[in-house]
Amino acid sequence: MIEVDKKTFEDEVLKAEGLVMVDFWSPKCEPCKELMPFVAEVAEKYEGKAKFCKLDAAANKRLSISQKVMGLPTIGFYKNGEKIAELTKDISIEDVEAKLKELI
Amino acid sequence: MSEVYDIIVVGGGPAGLAAGIYGSRSRLKTVIIQKGRPGGQAATTEELENYPGFPRGTTGPGLMEAMANHAESFGTEIIKEEVVDLELDGEIKVARTKSGKEYKSKIIIFAPGAAPRTLNIKGEQELRGKGVSYCATCDADFFEELDVIVIGNGDAAVEEAMYLTKFAETVTIIVIHDEGILDCNKVSAEKAFANPKIKWVWNSVLEEIKGDGIVESVVLKNIKTGELSEMETNGVFFFVGTVPKTEMLKGKVDLNETGHIITNDRMETSIPGVYAAGDARVKYLRQVITAASDGAIAAFAAEKYLAEEGGFKEQVLNAPKPVMVAFWAPQIEASIAAVSELEKIVDQLGGSVKLVKMDTYRNEKVAKRYGVEEIPSVVFFNNGEVVAKVSGSISRDVIMNQLNSLINK
Structure with missing residues (x-):
C-alpha cells in the first residue's frame, strides 16, 4: 500500500487513473489498526486491479476533513478525482472486499 | 486431525488476556482468538487510572499491551482471527473463524466484550464518521479547535469528555438529569466541573443530528418543558453504555433479556466446559479489573474441570x-x-x-x-x-x- 499525505494525495489519488482505495487511519485508532492487516491482504490480492493507499488522518487533518472524513476507520474509493463510495466505522474486511469487487 | 487445545479464549480484552495468563501458567495449551489487536474496549480508552498498581499516566493501550505481552510470555498463543460460529455441545468444542478455519478445544472461555450502544436518533446513522463518533481516541484529532457535544453522563462519558477537551475548543455534555447530578464517579465529576472547556446542558436529550455530509448542528429537547432548541456543533460523541457482543451465542448458552451471558460465580455458562468472562457477562460492575478477575476465575475453574473430567475418564470410563x-x-x-x-x-x-x-x-x-x-x-x-x-x-x-x-x- 502506498502511504499518502497532504503533499501527495492530489497526485496519487485525485489525479490517478482508475480505481483508488484509501484507508484513512491514525496511530491512536485501535479499530483502524485492527483492520489494517486485513486491508493489506486485500490490497495484495487485488494488486493491479486498483491502487491501494493509506493516509494518516491525524497527521493530515485538514485534508481528511476536506474529504468529509471525520471518523475512523474510513475507507474511501476514488475514481477520476471523485469519491465514488465510502465505508466508515464498524467496517468488516468482507465489506471492503465486496465493495472493491463491485467497483472493479 | 487438527490439534486440540485445552482452552480456547474467544476475545482478547482484559478478561481474555487474564484467562490466557492463568491458563498458560497452569500448563494448559491456551490460545486466544482475537480479531485484530488485543485490548478490547480498554485499548480505546486513553486515560485509565483505576487499575490497582497502575496510577496516573497509565493508558488503556499501554496496559493492554502489557497484559498481552504477559500472556504471551507464559506461552499463550494469540491468533488474529474473528470467530463467527461455535459448536459447544460435545466433549470437543469447535470455534469457526471468518476465514473458514476451525479451532478445537476441550474448553471455551467466551470473552467477547461489548460494543458502544447506538441510540438510532435521526441523523445518527447517516453522519457516522462525519462527526458522529463512539470513540474519542479514534476521532478526537479531527476536532482540534472545533466544538463537540457528548451524550451521556456515566464514567465513560465524563472521562472521555475530559480527554476531548485536549483537542476541542468546547465540549458540551448533554445530561438528562437535573443540574449538578451525574451518574459518574465523584472524582471525575469534580474534575469535569472544574474544567473551563466543559459546558453543560441539563434536563435534556438529543432529538436529532443535522448536517449535509458532515455534522453541523443538533436539536436538543428539554425533558421538563418539552422545548426544542438547535445548537451548532461539529461533532457528537455517544457514550451511552454498551451492548454485549453475544449474537453468535443466541440459542446456544443461556443469555438474559439484554443479551448478557448468565454464569455462576465460577464463570460457568449453561453448557459444561463453556465459560464466560468480562463485559458480556451478567454482572454488577464492568471495569478492566473485574474483567481480569472474571478471566482468572474462568481459567481456574476450567483447569479444575479438566482435571476432574480427565481423571474420571482415565480411571473409570476407559x-x-x-x-x-x-x-x-x-x-x-x-x-x-x-x-x-x-x-x-x-x-x-x-x-x-x-x-x-x-x-x-x-x-x-x-x-x-x-x-x-x-x-x-x-x-x-x-x-x-x-x-x-x-x-x-x-x-x-x-x-x-x-x-x-x-x-x-
Whole structure:
C-alpha cells in the first residue's frame, strides 16, 4: 500500500487513473489498526486491479476533513478525482472486499 | 486431525488476556482468538487510572499491551482471527473463524466484550464518521479547535469528555438529569466541573443530528418543558453504555433479556466446559479489573474441570474391567464404612473389579451427572457405561449380587 499525505494525495489519488482505495487511519485508532492487516491482504490480492493507499488522518487533518472524513476507520474509493463510495466505522474486511469487487 | 487445545479464549480484552495468563501458567495449551489487536474496549480508552498498581499516566493501550505481552510470555498463543460460529455441545468444542478455519478445544472461555450502544436518533446513522463518533481516541484529532457535544453522563462519558477537551475548543455534555447530578464517579465529576472547556446542558436529550455530509448542528429537547432548541456543533460523541457482543451465542448458552451471558460465580455458562468472562457477562460492575478477575476465575475453574473430567475418564470410563465408583464424604460415617466394605470385596475378588473413590463434594459435577443424591452411593460402570446404581445402605449382599451379574456376563 502506498502511504499518502497532504503533499501527495492530489497526485496519487485525485489525479490517478482508475480505481483508488484509501484507508484513512491514525496511530491512536485501535479499530483502524485492527483492520489494517486485513486491508493489506486485500490490497495484495487485488494488486493491479486498483491502487491501494493509506493516509494518516491525524497527521493530515485538514485534508481528511476536506474529504468529509471525520471518523475512523474510513475507507474511501476514488475514481477520476471523485469519491465514488465510502465505508466508515464498524467496517468488516468482507465489506471492503465486496465493495472493491463491485467497483472493479 | 487438527490439534486440540485445552482452552480456547474467544476475545482478547482484559478478561481474555487474564484467562490466557492463568491458563498458560497452569500448563494448559491456551490460545486466544482475537480479531485484530488485543485490548478490547480498554485499548480505546486513553486515560485509565483505576487499575490497582497502575496510577496516573497509565493508558488503556499501554496496559493492554502489557497484559498481552504477559500472556504471551507464559506461552499463550494469540491468533488474529474473528470467530463467527461455535459448536459447544460435545466433549470437543469447535470455534469457526471468518476465514473458514476451525479451532478445537476441550474448553471455551467466551470473552467477547461489548460494543458502544447506538441510540438510532435521526441523523445518527447517516453522519457516522462525519462527526458522529463512539470513540474519542479514534476521532478526537479531527476536532482540534472545533466544538463537540457528548451524550451521556456515566464514567465513560465524563472521562472521555475530559480527554476531548485536549483537542476541542468546547465540549458540551448533554445530561438528562437535573443540574449538578451525574451518574459518574465523584472524582471525575469534580474534575469535569472544574474544567473551563466543559459546558453543560441539563434536563435534556438529543432529538436529532443535522448536517449535509458532515455534522453541523443538533436539536436538543428539554425533558421538563418539552422545548426544542438547535445548537451548532461539529461533532457528537455517544457514550451511552454498551451492548454485549453475544449474537453468535443466541440459542446456544443461556443469555438474559439484554443479551448478557448468565454464569455462576465460577464463570460457568449453561453448557459444561463453556465459560464466560468480562463485559458480556451478567454482572454488577464492568471495569478492566473485574474483567481480569472474571478471566482468572474462568481459567481456574476450567483447569479444575479438566482435571476432574480427565481423571474420571482415565480411571473409570476407559478402564478395562468393571468399575465401582463409590461416592463418599469424609463427614459422613456411613460412607466411610461403606468404602472399607467395598475395599474388602475388591481384595477378595482379586483384581477382577476396580474401585474408584470419589469425594462427592469435590466432584460435584460427576456426582450430578450420574444422579448421585445420597451419600454413600455406588455406581457400577462397565465399558464406560453405567450398569447399576446402589444408594443408601450398602450391604455386602447387594454389592455382591451386582458384581456377580457383571463378572459372569
